Amino acid sequence: MKSKKHEKIELMQGNEACAEAAIASGLEFYAGYPITPSTEIMEILARRLPNTGGTFIQMEDEIASLAAVLGASLSGVKSMTATSGPGFSLMQENIGFGVIAEIPAVIVNVQRLGPSTGGPTKTAQGDIMQAKWGGHGDYDIIALSPSNVEECYTLTIAAFNFAEQFRVPVILLLEEVIGHLRESVVLPEKDTINIINRKSSPEAAPRNYQPYEASINEVPVIANFGEGYRYHVTGLVHDKTGFPATENHQEVEKLRLRLREKIVSHQEEITMFKEWETEDADSLIITYGSAERSALAALRDARIEGSKVGLLSLKTIWPFPHSLVHNKCENKKYIMVPEHNFGQIAGEVSKNIDAPTKVIPICHVDGTMIKPEYIKAYIKE
Secondary structure (H helix, E strand, C coil), rough: CCCCCHHHEEEHHHHHHHHHHHCCCCEEEEECCCCCCCCHHHHHHHHHHHCCCCCECCCCCHHHHHHHHHHHHHCCCCEEECCCCHHHHHHHHHHHHHHHHCCCCCEEEEEEEECCEEECCCCCCCCHHHHHHHHCCCCCCCCCCCCCHHHHHHHHHHHHHHHHHCCEEEEEEEEEEHHEEEEEEECCHHHHCCCCCCCCCCCCCCCCCCCCCCCCCCCCCCCCCCCCCCCCCCCCECCCCCCCCCCCCCHHHHHHHHHHHHHHHHHHCCEEEEEECCCCCEEEEECCCCHHHHHHHHHHHHHHHHCCCCEEEEEEEECCCCHHHHHHCCCEEEEEEEEEEHHHHHHHCCCCCCCCCEEEEEECCCCCCCHHHHHHHHCCC
16 A cells, blocks of 8 residues: 555646656657647646756657657667647658568557547547557557546556557547546655666677567567667668568568567566456446446446446457457456447457347447436346
8 A cells, every 4th residue: 555655646647747748757758749638748748857957858749759769769769749630640650660660669649529620629439440550551559548638648658668668659549528638636656656668778789680580479679879889770670680672572471470478478478457346247248448437437336226237347448358358358248349430449348248248339429528317228138
């Protein structure tokens, strides 16, 4: 149990909590372009980051923003950007580059109603699949989803830790209603926060250094630019030297399998979730992000009325926690999945359910938060 002297209570906005957590995580570089509803993150860091010894740059667009973030990260500094909607779409090519070149970075996407310009001030969870499949090719990535302001803080720290540990871009999927929500939060003192930093000191001498040398489920130790090690970085498939190996099929497969295995082999470590009343439940609600708040209110009312329903809230969206979902859904009659889209996670849940359990998508797509009464109606049915 934490001592009271190690905690402080503050009234914070979700976007503000994200920005402050980034600084607490050791953020040193931010490049971005303002876009509703993520702009507060940029505004706060424009003011705060230079005061902590970091660098802030407003770029000409979102493509350049992530390019600058990846370049800064290669020099060894923790780097981040934030965006929404069309800006996240523009970043997809550079996200793929960050994956194949194994560059740590945090990308905050404060989701809004789409498609296209859509509803910039309306909430949605429409980018869940884009976070995993938005870029071309086949790759694995980490994406987290907070449900409240306090989790905006804790999951931002987790995002930086995962990015550094696994050398991969990590996506933090906020939503307009969470990014702009203000509520009291309990924040830990900075000296009590677990901070992970990448390994960047190779054992090999510079002349013998192979930047991408690692076994199938390991993360390579890649030296920081400017510290005496010269190596090649490319978006092409490459061997352990970093140089292209597009015609060496053995090296191609080795690289692609390692990029996958370094994440999926640590699935249990990456998976974060919360649960309520699941042990005796005969039906289950699975949700994430802001929909958790309404689902929890519906659960409490339903329990008072005698319904044996439980709630599983996913904090890790990608890699999708297949084993967790399968185990929690075992022997349940119904699985209800409320979300602010047309059933993006409901489809993933369905892949992990054994017959005769039925998955019921509860889709809400008008740009407002789903109401507890709407979920309760499904529980009663």
